[in-house]
Amino acid sequence: MSFSNSIQETVAAALAEDLGPGDVTCEYFVVAEQSGHGRIVARQSGVAAGVEVAAEAFCQVDPALRVEVLLPSGSPVRAGDAVLTMTGRVRSILTAERVALNFLQRLSGVATLTRRFVEAAVGARILDTRKTTPGLRVLEKAAVRAGGGSNHRFGLFDMVLVKDNHLAATDDLGFLRAAIARLRAERPNVRVELEADTLEQVRGFLTLAGVDVILLDNMSPETMREAVALGAGRVRFEASGGVNLQTVGAIAATGVDFISVGALTHSAPALDFSLDLDRTAP
Amino acid sequence: MSFSNSIQETVAAALAEDLGPGDVTCEYFVVAEQSGHGRIVARQSGVAAGVEVAAEAFCQVDPALRVEVLLPSGSPVRAGDAVLTMTGRVRSILTAERVALNFLQRLSGVATLTRRFVEAAVGARILDTRKTTPGLRVLEKAAVRAGGGSNHRFGLFDMVLVKDNHLAATDDLGFLRAAIARLRAERPNVRVELEADTLEQVRGFLTLAGVDVILLDNMSPETMREAVALGAGRVRFEASGGVNLQTVGAIAATGVDFISVGALTHSAPALDFSLDLDRTAP
Amino acid sequence: MSFSNSIQETVAAALAEDLGPGDVTCEYFVVAEQSGHGRIVARQSGVAAGVEVAAEAFCQVDPALRVEVLLPSGSPVRAGDAVLTMTGRVRSILTAERVALNFLQRLSGVATLTRRFVEAAVGARILDTRKTTPGLRVLEKAAVRAGGGSNHRFGLFDMVLVKDNHLAATDDLGFLRAAIARLRAERPNVRVELEADTLEQVRGFLTLAGVDVILLDNMSPETMREAVALGAGRVRFEASGGVNLQTVGAIAATGVDFISVGALTHSAPALDFSLDLDRTAP
Amino acid sequence: MSFSNSIQETVAAALAEDLGPGDVTCEYFVVAEQSGHGRIVARQSGVAAGVEVAAEAFCQVDPALRVEVLLPSGSPVRAGDAVLTMTGRVRSILTAERVALNFLQRLSGVATLTRRFVEAAVGARILDTRKTTPGLRVLEKAAVRAGGGSNHRFGLFDMVLVKDNHLAATDDLGFLRAAIARLRAERPNVRVELEADTLEQVRGFLTLAGVDVILLDNMSPETMREAVALGAGRVRFEASGGVNLQTVGAIAATGVDFISVGALTHSAPALDFSLDLDRTAP
């Protein structure tokens, strides 16, 4: 499947980046025939994500490894929990270790931070953004879902989001009306979102047919509340700007449908995991 | 050049990920002929990195854009400083914006965090690790240098680092001696580093010929100091484990040569940048 | 831009397929220094599409060719009209000729057939399907727009379309309601379309929240008309099955919003074009 | 093998095009564990081709599917005949369905049209041309063979075909003689074909050594007959231009060896196939 294909190719590229012309440490310092059993263990509490990606790394390095996922992506983990085990050649386990952990720690970091926002934003959905790591967007958006969040558009291709920079004059409703009509004719299934910085703009956008969502950018909770009231259920509202774990609850209480948080993917600290390895008798 | 090739391919992949079958917002909501001038401006203080990568994103989307780097990677920036400007079709500027910012904010985050560690670790060099973002290692290691740090090995291929997991019995000096000798014969130019968890191990490793660096893992500053004294200048020492901005100064004071910090690349928060756009008269 | 990137890669692959280890005819039978001027001329009436793709083929074979688009994609053409001219080395023009024409004749065939359906379907929009040529979907969907048609989803990723094969029991409204709710939570911006084979199903689907479009598959015009009346403007309707140039007018008259036509891309005959070449004095 | 490798890569690209970041319908609307049995059934009579390619699509999406080819490429099919069956996860079957059908309907369309020309052209071989779908040439040429036709050259690299556009002056036999001699010396195993528009040209070409085939372009049957008589068995003749199912019989009767038909690959309508799916008890 394309989605798991994408995982396969992303993992293959990460392994090529790390191994280059070969793992010189394993070649000289690990006996070729030695077998063992490894466990990847969380060293912090959080939400696991990318477990299947980490498993793929071990499988690609050595298809003969037996790899078992104990806690699939989306599972809460506590320090000490094993999420993944593998059995087979020690060389293969050690060669894949770092790449597997690099995916796991980053994606679990994203899921863990998402979960914290979700818990703090009662009544509204937490959305990711396009502020993702280049090359890892599909994986990071899956990690956001693993953490209980929702996915905004996947790229520039699957939804319209008109920001102030897109419009020569942001109050030109005639231009917007014509552009939306043309879009509706040629791409009837693409949703349309418009960014508003003021209530004035919100009022204007509400006169347009074919708008699905209005983005309230950097507004105070009071202003957002007014905007939501103006909408009267005809469109959905997304809040962005100045969102953090302290403010997100108050923003959710304004009645917006969605709150988008760039930090989910651009500033989540890694969740710590490590590999425990036991050698089996030869 | 391969290095900039690598930039080119990484940027091309990031653009393909974001644009997919096309930027539907620009196609319908930005007039094709409109020209403008954009500036990428820092919104926080720190160290810029990835500026040339961001420039490449604009150039790939539209080779006709005039792109100018104002503050090259490695420059300190303050909130409000412009690092990059571009002039040309508004559509092209907006289509490339997010990918350019995604590289810039992440790599500048790495450089900024590195700079803070470097300033706190007087007398020792700050090293990165292999705990990098899959697919971005070369760029992240360049960002570490931009922040004043040093590069550890680039992958499993360009240096030996023997950790406890590599050895069936970590005190088997005979095995180590033989393996190092074989490596020295076949790969004479590859450096060798051994991980030690105890002073006992350090003493053993110091009896081996051909060891370049000993990694002191998770030792107290006192123990590190003793290890350094045992070494008596014959090998270099790297400290790792439990390193943060609070502890790094004391670790540096033990006399180790290097301190490696995984957080530089796995947990650096993004440095905030945004695009200011002015339209020129048609 | 990704869209034109995609053109570049598709054209490069087509050239590699045709040229393999080299154009042996030009190498031995065309004098290397000879220059000339070529015109690609329509030999049938229709709608041009893929003109820019054909231009790209000439540019890739020889960046020194001067290539000019006379009639951009979307233009009506009559037999004898030139759509594209190129000036430069005769060898380069002849080496690129066939690949350029292969794109042009196929995509113009799609646009031309689309235009005929659009003209016959007054009051409804003509949609394409996913029954496209493997590898050419983005180009064929652009050709559909060039012919005045509209684009349905680009793939399995950008819209939900639930067909009878997807559901264990097509009348299980409870399952559908739960699945749509889960989708709405995790992917709020993805549109949902359900396929109905009977009016009974249409009635059921109209009780579900979150349905954007109902697909009326293989229904008679009378049944479609009833379905549209049931909808009462709450959802949009798409007709499919048994659509041809004879029936499309009657289907449009039922009041459906969209009519999807697989033949636009899977069975459009090529529109004939050829290359006229004049050699310039040496 | 390269040929089936090529199939693998072409199928993988087609799946990536369709699935993008994932099949959102199956993810939310098909229960993950559900198994089933599918049959791809012809809905029109014709000649099957691309059956193995369709099978490959199912296998790539899910290697655990059991896929069986019932009627291999080249088999005549009637409406209702099953050509391919697959058993396993319903999600996998539905995700692969469209890509498999897209290959099958197009390639079977090519084989079916070829068969009709072959049956109408008694005494001459039907040849394909380079007017193929970009990216699918090897598959379409296999479909032509499946329909009983013959393959002309695969590209610009494996045979010389000199058309009027290649020659500055088409009656310059001295230039042709020298070029053929040079080709014969350097590439002795490459066949040479020359395009003739008049009997005058045919007479000239017959004076040249090293010509394997003469292409009679857009000649009347009477003129072709004269040309064949002039050849007296020393070269072979190919007819092209104005060939359709009405004219091909008369052209074959002129005694030409080959008749090339661009429509086989550029204008064959798709042959209709569909998927029947039965769910197995859980």
Place this chain on the structure above:
Amino acid sequence: MSFSNSIQETVAAALAEDLGPGDVTCEYFVVAEQSGHGRIVARQSGVAAGVEVAAEAFCQVDPALRVEVLLPSGSPVRAGDAVLTMTGRVRSILTAERVALNFLQRLSGVATLTRRFVEAAVGARILDTRKTTPGLRVLEKAAVRAGGGSNHRFGLFDMVLVKDNHLAATDDLGFLRAAIARLRAERPNVRVELEADTLEQVRGFLTLAGVDVILLDNMSPETMREAVALGAGRVRFEASGGVNLQTVGAIAATGVDFISVGALTHSAPALDFSLDLDRTAP
């Protein structure tokens, strides 16, 4: 053009192989702004080949270099002759140097050895084989032509060569006759060559229609002469096996049309070239 495309990709891969994450010597030991002028000079006499490939390496590393070919492929060179010059950044020249020389020395080695065989084989053409360097076949076959030799088939796809291993029983003329007939019908433009180890086989093959060439494998010159006489001009003959610079003249004198020599590409010693570099005043 595909041929030069192929050069571009082959050169790009070679540069990536050599540069990896970057040229660390130039980065630290060559001043960034320094300009210079380089000349690639032959240090042995022979025939130049791959000069344009070497030029491409310099251009890819730095499009701003001015690169000039002084002696194109096919030119005889003497020790001291410059074949290529380049002017621009010293860093770029030195980074590309080795890759450029690696192509040049190998391909010129092939051309030089070919020339020696050609000069020794009066009356017969020297052919290459498929015993080429993996990945470099198109370039090595061009080098053979540069040395005055002829190209045998480019791969398994563009000509039939039936060796003893292909046939269950090498004297089964009936099987061969049927197979050739089937091939002639489906692939009329593919040439057919049969390998013969004895005169008996030659006699049998001469009874078959549709054979273009007979390969005389490991026969004595006397036997070859007899075979050629048997052929009486109806087919062409190729000699292979036991061919070296001492024996090739006698083999040519037997009247065979072609002599194929694997050593041209599998055992040609490199022709020595080096780079002379002058720095320009800053």
Place this chain on the structure above:
Amino acid sequence: MSFSNSIQETVAAALAEDLGPGDVTCEYFVVAEQSGHGRIVARQSGVAAGVEVAAEAFCQVDPALRVEVLLPSGSPVRAGDAVLTMTGRVRSILTAERVALNFLQRLSGVATLTRRFVEAAVGARILDTRKTTPGLRVLEKAAVRAGGGSNHRFGLFDMVLVKDNHLAATDDLGFLRAAIARLRAERPNVRVELEADTLEQVRGFLTLAGVDVILLDNMSPETMREAVALGAGRVRFEASGGVNLQTVGAIAATGVDFISVGALTHSAPALDFSLDLDRTAP
């Protein structure tokens, strides 16, 4: 693993190069169901290398072949020794044959020549260079190790080697000292080698801290001996230039640590192997 990944991709590219759109000889002249058993046999004495690469070629063409390595890379072979056997479809064995042999004959040639140099250079290690075949460097360096030699750097990225062309004035020790210091700070684990043409330079280089190896280029044995004495064990010495099987013993006797030999990879003649094939009863 990346190393064997690299083998996989290199083999796949070589197969694609040879097979193109398919093996036409096997398709028409080998019965599809025929099975057989093949052995690859050395026809000359030497050292085997690339045996596993050859095995990979057979496996890629047909995963159903049973392939067994009898003599792994590094084994001495005598004429008549079988290194590899394969059992299965005859078509698959013959389609893979040439590509497998091309790798095997070239890499075994490298290993065999290396072995001869190693035996002649008592007391010094034989090093390879970067004068390798474009695209095959990792495989050729493995062949050098198989022959008993040592690997110099793998590319421009994993070690510094400063040659005369890198320095504006070769006697500028101040510049060198500063550059080495900067490198040591930023890339502490990269080794540094400097090329010396005179004893004067050697003396200067010995005053610099941080130099690992001095390359003695084109010096007489007497001069080398003096240089080694000057070094007094503080650095290692590599000899290059004018090294052949006649001179290498005397060079080794000077006390240098390493002798690098470009001819190992750029001029090793192929070691001859061939395939013996037995058909099994049907």
